[in-house]
Amino acid sequence: MVYRPFRWLSLALLLSGLAWPTLALADLPGIPALTVTPGATEGTQEYSVTLQILALMTALTFLPAMLMMMTSFTRIIVVFAILRQALGLQATPSNQILLGLALFLSIFIMKPVLEEANRVGLQPYLQEQVTSLEAVELASRPFKAFMLAQTREDDLALFMRIADVQYDTPQDVSFWVLMPAFVTSELKTAFQIGFILFIPFLIIDMVVASVLMAMGMMMLSPIIISLPFKIMLFVLVDGWALVMGTLAASYGL
Template sequence: MSLALCLLILVLPDAALAQDLSLDFGDTGSLANRSVEIILLVTLLSLVPGLAVMVTCFPFVVTVLSILRQALGLQQSPPNMVIVSLALFLTWFVMDPVLTKAWTDGVQPLTEGKIQVEEAIPRIAEPFRGFMANRTDPKTFAELQALRPGETSTLEEAPFSLLVPSFMLSEISRAFQIGFLIYLPFLIIDLVVAAILMAMGMMMVPPAVVSLPFKLAFFVVANGWTLISSALVRSYTGG
């Protein structure tokens, strides 16, 4: 709930937040205007899941887990729902300090009437900005910034329109690097099995079918899911 509210306030215009969205159709607005406001509010609420993907570690985590499933040679196991759910809860675990700071510094004082919207929005955005700036590759940021001639800014001061795509591209690139390292041991198992089958003259037997049990056994013995998940979390917490 706190994630949704924080991200919603980040994208809501000041004017929209300042307006009363009650259904009082008196002198303050017509039925058509109120209907448009409600439609816009519902639309913004529907964008919250997408915003959560953009400004959190979810792209990195779900990409690594998806590559891991492909490396195991499994197409639908675990199902997509399980992969996404695990990625969401790992994201929640990693992002909890950021969400807590955004809530205590911005959302809670705003809901209690201690600060105005104009002051709350920078307070809510600051933890997310710091998180993304720390994870953004400076080279990727510089390449995107070069597409805006005459505009110069640092990672800490960059607009979200520049910082968010730089952050997402950096996370996806880092996820593929980790995915390459994850893929190697399973690739070695495939090659060894294929060489053994060829030496035995069993060329008609698909190597992937024979190697799958060995890859699963290797992954289970290594406690792979816990090992990978803890490594992903430590990459953010530095533990």
């Protein structure tokens, strides 16, 4: 059994041992969490690297939304989903394959925009020619030009009317107005392409259903019979190449 005085002494030694690292670190210079210094240009400010890293990590959480709102990803994945539904395939190709295919096709389509953003925004920042905020503004210009080129004037006017704002030129449009207008235009274009893709497969379903009804085989599902014919037609016309080529051509490539 440990006597009470020795027990208190042991506890005091333990607490003093835990306090030593804190006392030792107290004499070391700390890393400032937030440092704002005036920039070279009047009215500008530069932030510490710690704050820039924090802002970058926060921005990464918005990366999936930015991928859908600022690139060709939305149009591509919607067309692929409609195509799979038109073929009558519920899980083939799988969602992972469609997402991966849409992602890499989006990178292929967005390559000129990404290269331009790297040239005008990222490289000057890495060479310390511009500040971080200026680099973000410069890198956003190619994306803004791409989005404006793919956005319908009616959709842009709709969201300008909702936001109750007016702009002198399309280049002055805010990103908060341009993003929903761009996504609305992308969805509209994707459904138009999907409608055209759906027609030949719908005709096959109607022909097969009419033949089965004429033969009195009403208990047999027409989808089971028409599925091989739809797959054969899609393969014979090289459907995947046609769909991907059409999607790339819709962006002017």
